[in-house]
Amino acid sequence: MTRTRRWLGMGAAAAVLVATTWTAATIPAAAVPDSKNRTVLNDVHTDAVDVQYADGRLALKTRVGSAPYQFYEASDVIFQLRDAGRLAVPDVPEYAFLGPANSPVWIAPQVQDPSLLFAGWDTESVPTGVLAGDTVDLHLRGVTGPGKVEVFQTDGVGQPVRIFSSTDPLYTSRREAVGEGHHVHANWAFGAPGRYRLTFEVTAATITGAALSSGPVEYTWYVGGTNPQDVVADATTTTLTAAPATPGVTLTSAVTPANAPGWVEFFDGATSLGYSEVSGGTAALTTQALANGTHTLTAKFVPRYANDYQSSVSPPVSYEVVGGPTTTTTTTTTSRTTQPTSTTSGTQTTSQPTNSGTTTTTPTTTTTSCVPTTSRTGVVLDKGHVDYAARIVDGRLVSQVKDGTTGGTPQWRAPGQVVFHLGAAAATTVPSDAFSFLGPPSSRIWQIPQTQKPDVVWLGWNTEEITSAQATGEVKWQLTEVSGPGSMAIYELDPFGKPVVIFNSKDGLPDTYGIRLGTHAHGNWAFTASGAYRLTFTQSITLTSGATVTDKQVVTFAIGDMDPKTLLPTTTTGCGADGTTNSAAASRLASTGASIVPPLAVGAALVLLGGGLLFVLRRRRNES
Structure with a gap:
């Protein structure tokens, strides 16, 4: 135990004689904040x-x-x-x-x-x-x-x-x-x-x-x-020194590691003298609460987070006051306060112009000859980030393409209005026998990789739009049919590059894959020959009402050296019985209607610039 003696001069002793003629008032020390736990994510x-x-x-x-x-x-x-x-x-x-x-x-x-x-x-x-x-x-x-x-x-x-x-x-x-x-x-x-x-x-x-x-x-x-209880906090050490001050005594504590956040509470025996926040590994307190006599002083480190650093107590320090007591306690406390953020939204009022006048228009009759024409609608996507997403809209399951290729707010498209094009940048070869489900090693394939590649569309899948208030369990995703010149597969890779197959048309369909709610995932989409492919996907889920909802869509791919625009749906403008024009679209937003808008809580796309986001879920082969 370290002993420190504080001797008062004659003037101080005289002051003590006066002080002993009345009862000293003591201000209770403020309570040190409690430790809490960091949130453990696992x-x-x-x-x-x-x-x-x-x-x-x-x-x-x-x-x-x-x-x-x-x-x-x-x-x-x-x-x-x-x-x-x-x-x-x-x-x-x-x-x-x-x-x-x-x-x-x-x-x-x-x-x-x-x-x-x-x-x-x-x-x-x-x-x-x-x-x-x-x-x-x-x-x-x-x-x-x-x-x-x-x-x-x-x-x-x-x-x-x-x-x-x-x-x-x-x-x-x-x-x-x-x-x-x-x-x-x-x-x-x-x-x-x-x-x-x-x-x-x-x-x-x-x-x-x-x-x-x-x-x-x-x-x-x-x-x-x-589990979180297995997280072991780091050990700490605490030391204490005491030195005379004018007036009182200054207690200084050193805590290691120096970056351990928390507070040091100072004690006279079992009596708390107050606390101070640790800054740079030290905390200090000046107090006048020590009466005449010998005191046993300690310092206790209280961590901000109990699962981050452990508490520790300094060795005791003996400090002798001659000529006391003192009459007040001064606690130096540094606190950190996070102010709440207040958001104020303004209201804008727009006045519409009114028209009180009267306009008279003389009709004009124009006679034209009608010639039927055919045009293509929709978009070709050959680069950038895209998801095949499941959503609940008006109690129905809707499969849509979440198009983030243009930046800014993603656009929601009907699958029938999209053609995915894999050109020369997507061409590669089967790397080894481990990928034999795609073909022999070195054979040519076209592939969307699970990590983003420049000039290749980056297609993933997404259930982020469905909340637990809308549905329960997983989205059941099935590949039921593939038409095209070759086979196709969707697979993921484990940390050491071993393929885990999700869908594979080569060994028979349907294939089924379960996707948890809140998922945004990317995998490898591989095609073994150039040409046009149409993949028929069915998605289903159970609503919280107990009803099961299902949506079936066809997704089109143009692989290799071909014009992808030839696979877009067509719109024909024809002639009515009176010779005027009318139009009929060959493809529309299946299952959604033309007025679907994203929910208010649309989640930001979790894009992996080079990172695959696959849930390792069960794969049920050949399940109808």
Whole structure:
């Protein structure tokens, strides 16, 4: 025990004699805030690093779920990678960057497994037109933890694409486009169980050249365990020193690690003297509450988050006051308050002009000859992000194409009004025997990869528009028929590039796949020959009323060197009995009508610029 003696001078002693003739008034110390727990995320979809832009500033947060999203400060969450994510590094040179062959590695996968965390990053909240090039740079500034960290993607032929690394300086920065639809998922690999802290920063320049930065933001991961209670807080240490002050005594505490957030409460025996918030690893309190005599002083660190850092108590310090007592307690407290954001929406009143006059028009009769004509309607999509989406509209299930290829607000299209074109940029070859369901190795195929590729349409599937208030269970997605010159398959890739087939027309149909609500996924769509394909999809789900609703649509693909416009539906303008023109569209918005509008809570598309978003769900083969 450290002993400190404080001797008062004659003037102070005289003051004490006066003070002892009345009862000292003591102001009770304020109660220290209680510790709470960070929110632990371990089996949800999250954009762990969510880039925000507002009022000319960049910021980093965390976004969870699908629209309407939940947003968190990075300091308020812990990303838990459960034990189920443990794998063995494959014995192939392409994955040697993860560690020796067969050594353990824990991976939060690029393709969603409902039992594991599905983590990515996004720039969807950043508007276009304000940053130079409509891009930001995302940097991994530092990593602390018991093992190495690697963030990588698996491309369409099963090869790893490295993005961030804690050990290789070549992989610490990535440029991302901004705006709706720009969203990435990847494999997050950790070399050992335990707690990791990953520090990210986002930088950019405005269109006027001003430099912007979020500053470094720390994200905490915990590898291991099966539930939030398994997250072990880091240990701390606390020390205390006491020194005379005028008046009173100043108590100073040091806490390690220095970045542990929380408060230090100071005690005289069992009596609290007050508390102070830790800043830079220290906290201090000046008090006049120590009476004449010897005092045993301690300092207790109270963490802001109990599942982040552990509490600790300093060794006791003996402090002797000669000539007391004092009469007041002064508590120095630093508090951090987050002010709520208030949003005020204005009301605009528009007055319509009135016309009080009278206009007389003399009719004119024009006689023309009618010649029937035929034109094509709809769009060809050959690049950019698109989803085949399921929605509930007026109690009906509607399958539509969510077209995000033009930027801004996505357009909802009837499948019959869209042709997907896979040209030369989509041509590739079957990589190995592991992909024999597509054909022999080196045989030619055309493919939409699960990671976005320039000049190739990036087609995924989406159930984000359906809420739990509308329906229960999964969307049952079936491929019932394929017409075309070859076979087609949709498949995903596991973290090490092994294909997992979802649909395959080569071995018989129908094939069925279950999609959970709130899903936005991407996979590989492969076609084995050039030409026109028509895929018949059926989707069904059970409403909360108990009724089952179903929608059947045909999706058209133009593969290879052909004119995709020839597959668009036609509209013929004909002649009526009176010689005037009329028109009839050959294709319309099936099952929806022409007046369908998106629901009020339309979710932003979770785009993976290079990341696949597949739910690893059951595949029921040949099920009707």
